[in-house]
Amino acid sequence: MHSSRMDTPNPFAPRGGKAEIEEGRAFAPKFDADGLIPALAMDATTREPLMLAYMNAESLRRTLEIGEAVYWSRSRKEYWHKGATSGHIQRIVEIRTDCDQDALVLLVEQIGAGACHTGRGSCFYRRVVPQTAAESAKLEFADTELTFDPEKVYGKPPVG
């Protein structure tokens, strides 16, 4: 059994038929083969996308229970109560799910200086410049400003 789904059974509704999943009121999130569902956190006020992370059933249940984002860290293989280290908690304003219930959008109030462990407000601080005949695709900074010093906030290594 995969470590991300060991803790507790899935507390959500069983997956029904297509009509029920798409048009129903039962919350039956679909977790992937690793027991995870992607969750994109957006600032509820500015609508800035902040980060994309993953939840397992138990971290989603905890998120709903405490009203703060709790992810599953795939690299550390542990629960990740965002802000537990940095103070940069994400208060849940609303959680949306999509038609087939295999993705989440978290509308959050981002507490503190920012969501990104690099010291920026958002993890999405670079835009992709398309390839041309002469050059491959590259990145351009949309936001270079650090809103906090990651070493002061996280020490090392950065852990959310």
Added chain:
Amino acid sequence: MHSSRMDTPNPFAPRGGKAEIEEGRAFAPKFDADGLIPALAMDATTREPLMLAYMNAESLRRTLEIGEAVYWSRSRKEYWHKGATSGHIQRIVEIRTDCDQDALVLLVEQIGAGACHTGRGSCFYRRVVPQTAAESAKLEFADTELTFDPEKVYGKPPVG
């Protein structure tokens, strides 16, 4: 070899060290074990989240080339030029990637009546109501309005 990465080699930069990935200008997207990266499409003007889908390296390359969203359909195992059937094309305004380059946000101009095959403007038309001591978590419609008739646009079965 997985079907989603059969077509062409990855045309993007090789993955470098952490500093290069996080602070560099080389675009080195990280594809998962299935060769996919999640992409959240948002309306560039209203900032409404529209849908979350996946791209493989070739669909990302095509997206950058033509300036319209081309996903990889995990269920149909084929390229999915969004709007090819429905006319509901997503014109790319900007693509952002995150600190570790394993997720994308597409800021798009959604052409036509909507992004969702159910007939709605956005796939994220329901919010999650947290569980209580007495009841499990359930869904509530944030948006019930159909902006188009999916049968007229897609026929059957709906294919994006």
